[in-house]
Amino acid sequence: MKTVDEVYQELLASFAERAGFTPDDSCDLAVRLYAAAAQLQALSIQADWVLDQSFPQTASGTYLEYHAAMRGLERTAATYAEGTLRFSVVSAPASDLTVESGTVCMTGDEVRFMTVQTGTLTAGSLYTDVPAKALEAGGSGNAAPGTVTILTACPVGITGCTNPGAFSGGCDAEGDESLRERILDSYQRLPNGANAAFYEETAMGHTGVAAAAAVGRVRGTGTVDVYVATAAGIPDAALLEEIQEDLQAKREIAVDVKVLAPAALAVDVSLELCVKDEAEFTAARSAVEAAVRGYFTGKLLGLPVRLAELGSLVYGVEGVENYHILAPTADVSGGQTVLPVLGTLTVTAMEEA
Numbered sequence: 096m097k098t099v100d101e102v103y104q105e106l107l108a109s110f111a112e113r114a115g116f117t118p119d120d121s122c123d124l125a126v127r128l129y130a131a132a133a134q135l136q137a138l139s140i141q142a143d144w145v146l147d148q149s150f151p152q153t154a155s156g157t158y159l160e161y162h163a164a165m166r167g168l169e170r171t172a173a174t175y176a177e178g179t180l181r182f183s184v185v186s187a188p189a190s191d192l193t194v195e196s197g198t199v200c201m202t203g204d205e206v207r208f209m210t211v212q213t214g215t216l217t218a219g220s221l222y223t224d225v226p227a228k229a230l231e232a233g234g235s236g237n238a239a240p241g242t243v244t245i246l247t248a249c250p251v252g253i254t255g256c257t258n259p260g261a262f263s264g265g266c267d268a269e270g271d272e273s274l275r276e277r278i279l280d281s282y283q284r285l286p287n288g289a290n291a292a293f294y295e296e297t298a299m300g301h302t303g304v305a306a307a308a309a310v311g312r313v314r315g316t317g318t319v320d321v322y323v324a325t326a327a328g329i330p331d332a333a334l335l336e337e338i339q340e341d342l343q344a345k346r347e348i349a350v351d352v353k354v355l356a357p358a359a360l361a362v363d364v365s366l367e368l369c370v371k372d373e374a375e376f377t378a379a380r381s382a383v384e385a386a387v388r389g390y391f392t393g394k395l396l397g398l399p400v401r402l403a404e405l406g407s408l409v410y411g412v413e414g415v416e417n418y419h420i421l422a423p424t425a426d427v428s429g430g431q432t433v434l435p436v437l438g439t440l441t442v443t444a445m446e447e448a
Contacts, residue, residue: 096139103132151278155271163274166281167296170274171305174326176229176236176265180210180243183222183255192216192252194225199247200256204381206235208243208262216253227258229265234389236265239381239440263437264327266305266392289347294321297345298338298354303330305393308357308431317350322357324393324434329356361438362391362400362427366409367445369417379414380442386412391437400427400435419445 097105106128111117118124148158160170182194194214201207207230214225229236243258286293291309298307298321305326313320323330323338339354346352364387370379386408402420409418427435 096143097136099129099133099136102135102139103129106132151275154275159271159274159278163278166278167300168274168277168281169300171266171269172302173232173268174264174266174303175232176208176234176238176262177327178208178227178238178258178260178262179224180208180227181222181224181257181259182214182216182250182253183257184216184252185254187219187221188216188252190218192223192250194223194250194253198225198250199230200227200243201245201247202238202242203245206238206243207231207247208236208238208258224259227262229262232265233267234265234385236262237385237388238262239384239388242381261388263388264325264392265389266326266394288345294319294342294352297342298323301334301338301341303334304338306396308397310431314351314353319346319350319352320432321352321354322396322432323354324357324396326392326394328391328393328434328436329359330393355432357396357432357434359436360427360433362435363422363438363440364405365421365439365441365443367419367421367443368409368415369445370414371416372414375414376444379412382412383409383415383442384440387440388437391435393434395429395435397429397431397433398435399429402426417445 107117107125110128118128147153148155151159151162154162163169180200184192192215194210194216196210196213198210199207208227209230210225210227212226214223216223238258238261240259240261241257243262244256246253246256281292281296284290284292286296291311294309295307298304303325304323307321307323310320310322312318321338321342323335325334335354335356342352342354366383368376368379368383370376387405390405390408400423402423402425405420406418409415429435
C-alpha cells in the first residue's frame, strides 16, 4: 500500500512532466495535490478492503456471514451456561421458603447467574436446588463448582448460595476462522441431497447444534446414522426428535435415517500449575478450570483430545508461568460416534523443584 507521501510525489512528478515545472511545497497547488493524494490513498485502501470482503478466504464479520448465507450456513450463536444453584439456611425453617424465578447470584468475578424456575426450600430442610443459567451467553459463564457464592438480592429467609456442580455449556459465538472453515468446506464437500455433507449441514441448521457427523451403512445398506452434539454436549430428546423429523422429510427415497446422540467418553484432566504470583493462585486456578471446561463442548464430536491443545489453552491463561499435565497421559483418540466430555478436573499447585 502506497503512503500519502508516495502518492503525492507521483502527482508532483506527473504535474511537472505536463506543466514543465514543479510547484513549491508551500504554494496553494501543492496543498491541493497533497489533499488529493490523501483521498486517493483512502480510495486505494477502500478498494483493497472491498476486494478482501469479496471472497470467503479473506472476508470478515458481517461480510463473511453473507458468504455463509450463500452456502446456506449461519454463524453459530453464543450459548448460555447452565447448572444448578443451591440456596441454603443456617437453621431449618418452620415454614416453606420461596426462591423466585429470576433470582440472581454471582461469582467473586461478578459473573451472574439467574434461576430459571421457582424453587421451594421446604420446612425442616437446610437447602434447595434450583435450575439456573448464566445471564450472559458465552464461555465466561462456565463456572467451577462452589464459585457462585454471592446473593445479589436475598430471597426472604435465605442466607447463602452456592453451585454444587459446575455451570457448563456456555460457548462464545462462532469466530470468523471457524465459520470460514465451514464455508470453504462446503465448496469441497458439496451437499447433493444424498451424501454425508447434506445430512450434516441439515442437522447443523437446527438451533443449538454445535457439531454433526453422518455415518452411512452402520445398520446395513440404505441406512444413515446422524450423530449430533450441542454446545453443552449430549443433546436432549426434543432436539433429536426435531432433527429426525426434518431429515425424514428431506431424506433420499428408501433411505432409513436415524438421528442419535453420540457416546460420551469421559476424559479426566489433572493439572499442576506454577503461577507468577503465588498470591494469585486461586484466581489462576479458577481461570484455568473455566478454560478447560470451555474446551470440552459439543464441537469435539468425532475429534481427539490433544495434549498440545490443552497445554496451549492452560498456558494462555493470564498468570500461568508453567504447567504439567498429569492426566491424560497421551492424546485421547476420537471417533465419529464419540464425544469426549470432561470427567473429573483437578488443578493443584506445582511443587517447587
